[in-house]
Amino acid sequence: xxxxxxxxxxxxxxxxxxxxxxxxxxxxxxxxxxxxxxxxxxxxxxxxxxxxxxxxxxxxxxxxxxxxxxxxxxxxxxxxxxxxxxxxxxxxxxxxxxxxxxxxxxxxxxxxx
Amino acid sequence: xxxxxxxxxxxxxxxxxxxxxxxxxxxxxxxxxxxxxxxxxxxxxxxxxxxxxxxxxxxxxxxxxxxxxxxxxxxxxxxxxxxxxxxxxxxxxxxxxxxxxxxxxxxxxxxxx
Numbered sequence: 001x002x003x004x005x006x007x008x009x010x011x012x013x014x015x016x017x018x019x020x021x022x023x024x025x026x027x028x029x030x031x032x033x034x035x036x037x038x039x040x041x042x043x044x045x046x047x048x049x050x051x052x053x054x055x056x057x058x059x060x061x062x063x064x065x066x067x068x069x070x071x072x073x074x075x076x077x078x079x080x081x082x083x084x085x086x087x088x089x090x091x092x093x094x095x096x097x098x099x100x101x102x103x104x105x106x107x108x109x110x111x112x113x
Numbered sequence: 114x115x116x117x118x119x120x121x122x123x124x125x126x127x128x129x130x131x132x133x134x135x136x137x138x139x140x141x142x143x144x145x146x147x148x149x150x151x152x153x154x155x156x157x158x159x160x161x162x163x164x165x166x167x168x169x170x171x172x173x174x175x176x177x178x179x180x181x182x183x184x185x186x187x188x189x190x191x192x193x194x195x196x197x198x199x200x201x202x203x204x205x206x207x208x209x210x211x212x213x214x215x216x217x218x219x220x221x222x223x224x225x226x
Contacts, residue, residue: 032212043204043216044158091156099212100146100165104158 002028004096006105013084014113021079021108023050023094029074030096035067038091038107050077050094084112115140117207119217126195127225133180134190134220136205142166146208147188149179152219153201161203164188195224 003026013019023033031052036044048069049057056069066088068080077096081088093107116139126132138147149161164172164179172179180189192199205217 034213038156043218044214046213046215049213093156093158095158095214099208100163101160102148102208102214103160104150107156107158109156 002026002097002101002103004094004103004105006094006108008108009106010109010111012111012113015085016083018080018082019084019110021081021092021094021110023077023079023096023105025075025096025103028096030077031074033071033077033094033096034102035069035077035079036093036095038093040091044093047079052077081110084110086112088112115142115207115209115215117205117215117217119205119220121220122218123221123223125223125225126192128197129194131191131193132195132222134192134203134205134222136188136190136217138186138188138205138207140186140207140209142210144210147179147181148206148208148214149177149188149190150204150206151199151201152204158204162190192222197224197226200224 005024007022033050035047038044047062050071052071058064071077089112094105095102097103118137145166147164151159162174162177164181176193178191202219204219206214
């Protein structure tokens, strides 16, 4: 299957700082990528749809000014958690693929102190 | 409402036995897809199997098979000959006609030696 990478795999930051997470499709081009958040022992919740060359589409209840998404190329989408707070601590996962196949990145574990 | 339901929070199975993980869904979409993913403790989402709503035959991938009953809106995962490495969280997901994935709550499977 196709490969999706994420960087960093884990990050610890202080409250109030911003953190950028990268999602890359390594062997295919992705016009659309998805960003999910997962709290411990819970399911994946879709945060937003990242569209190459246009604005991201956010799910209801997700603050677009807090979770900035940029999809500048066909292989890279970034999620920036701005002014992070402890409640933003979570596992963030991206996915990319075709209509019938979604490949997930390995995830980024964010801990905000 | 579009929804995926996994009613088994946790399951145990003896090594080498078969196990069925339940998944029911609700959708008004005519075209949709159903996925099963495995998530080990490392957090990565591993694609297992896919069933399209118009596929007449049940999908199979090695030890995994999907028991698709469209009229009952169920898409149960059957794992045959369980192995210790199968211990993980399993998620059922539905791909809507928008391309977005909706996930169930997950089932934690433990394989006993």
